[in-house]
Amino acid sequence: MKCVILAAGVSRRLRPITNDTPKCLLKVGGIPILERIIRELHAAGIVDIAIVLGYRDDLIRRFLRRRFPDATIAFVKNTSFRSTNNAYSLFIAREFCLHHPTEGPPKRGRKKTIPDHSFLLLDGDIIFSHHLLTHLKQSRGANRVAVRVSGKHNEEEMRVRIDRYANILEISKHVSFRSTFGESLGIEIFSPRATVRLFAILGERMRNGNGRSEYYESAFQQMIDEGIPLKAIDVSSFPAAEIDTKEDLEYAEHTLIPLLDHA
Numbered sequence: 721m722k723c724v725i726l727a728a729g730v731s732r733r734l735r736p737i738t739n740d741t742p743k744c745l746l747k748v749g750g751i752p753i754l755e756r757i758i759r760e761l762h763a764a765g766i767v768d769i770a771i772v773l774g775y776r777d778d779l780i781r782r783f784l785r786r787r788f789p790d791a792t793i794a795f796v797k798n799t800s801f802r803s804t805n806n807a808y809s810l811f812i813a814r815e816f817c818l819h820h821p822t823e824g825p826p827k828r829g830r831k832k833t834i835p836d837h838s839f840l841l842l843d844g845d846i847i848f849s850h851h852l853l854t855h856l857k858q859s860r861g862a863n864r865v866a867v868r869v870s871g872k873h874n875e876e877e878m879r880v881r882i883d884r885y886a887n888i889l890e891i892s893k894h895v896s897f898r899s900t901f902g903e904s905l906g907i908e909i910f911s912p913r914a915t916v917r918l919f920a921i922l923g924e925r926m927r928n929g930n931g932r933s934e935y936y937e938s939a940f941q942q943m944i945d946e947g948i949p950l951k952a953i954d955v956s957s958f959p960a961a962e963i964d965t966k967e968d969l970e971y972a973e974h975t976l977i978p979l980l981d982h983a
Contacts, residue, residue: 721857721909722817722837723766725757727844728774728801728809733965742776743963744844745783749977753963754780755787756847762791764853766840770794770816772809774801800932807936810841811922817915839915841936843906847972849958849980852907861951862911865891865940869902870956876964877903878937880952888950891937901952904937905960914948 731743738746744754754771761769773780773795784793794816798809817839840853856866865888867880879895880888880902891904910918921939925931931938944950959979961972 721766721840722768723761723770723840723842724810724813724817725754725769725771725842725844726806726809727754727780728772728777728798729806730775730802731845731964734963734969737966737969738775740776742780745779746963746969748847748963748969748972749981752783753847754783754844757842757844758784758788758791758793760848760850760853761840761842763850764857766853767792768837770796770813771844772796772798772813774798774809804932805934806843807922807934807939808926808932810936811919811926811931814919814922818919834916835912838912839910839918841906841908841910843962845963846906846960847963847976847980848905848907848960849955852955852958852960855955855958856907856909856953859951859953861949861953863914863943863948863950864909864953865950866905866907866955866960867902867952868905868956868960869954873897873900873903878906878935880904882952886952886954888940888944888952891940891944891950902954902956905955906962907955908940908950914943917946917948918943 727744731738734743745752777797796813798812818835856864878893879900881890881895881899882888882901918939921942959976961968961976963969963972
């Protein structure tokens with residue numbers, strides 16, 4: 721399994737805390753968020769990792785080389801991080817996700833083949849339970865989306881609506897609360913074939929639409945509309961939080977970390 725972590729954003733909602741420090745390097749419970757993520761990936765047996773960088777990428781590179789000197793981590797730079805959204809950050813990681821390790825990056829004119837690995841996508845601002853990734857990996861479904869079902873939901877969340885088989889019908893911030901099953905946490909697994917189609921869709925949307933300014937969930941929705949099933953996996957029993965605001969930081973520090981420490 722390959723993993724891409726998206727960590728290019730400026731994190732304006734956390735200013736002035738992020739004026740000089742990228743969000744993924746903010747400490748929660750004394751440990752930077754990104755360090756926690758990589759520890760969890762390694763614990764789940766996932767070691768082939770790429771990180772999409774943008775804002776203060778120099779600090780992130782230095783930190784990772786110092787903290788994980790022996791880890792296999794590739795860096796992808798989003799030079800347009802101030803004017804693009806996370807769909808574009810994901811799109812520029814396509815060569816890492818699609819090529820076969822023995823073949824090298826795809827060359828112009830080479831026929832596309834299905835990779836022999838699945839793909840894990842992670843936002844770089846999530847703190848989550850030690851058991852969440854293992855649970856997601858072992859869950860049924862070729863393509864899986866981690867969803868927090870329990871608790872309150874708000875306008876800022878990427879919400880999902882499902883059918884009776886837990887297949888996602890709709891994923892966006894515009895799903896009505898009445899039909900919301902839960903919040904997509906920003907942790908997804910895709911099969912090799914679905915990975916190829918995901919990046920093809922992202923490319924189409926970059927060329928023909930608003931792909932550079934979209935959330936990557938817009939591409940997920942197109943996959944769903946094309947008949948590619950995305951299964952909603954309820955991970956409510958595994959504490960997790962996305963860090964977007966000062967309130968999120970306070971919740972993670974004072975509520976989430978004690979839960980994780982006793983899990």
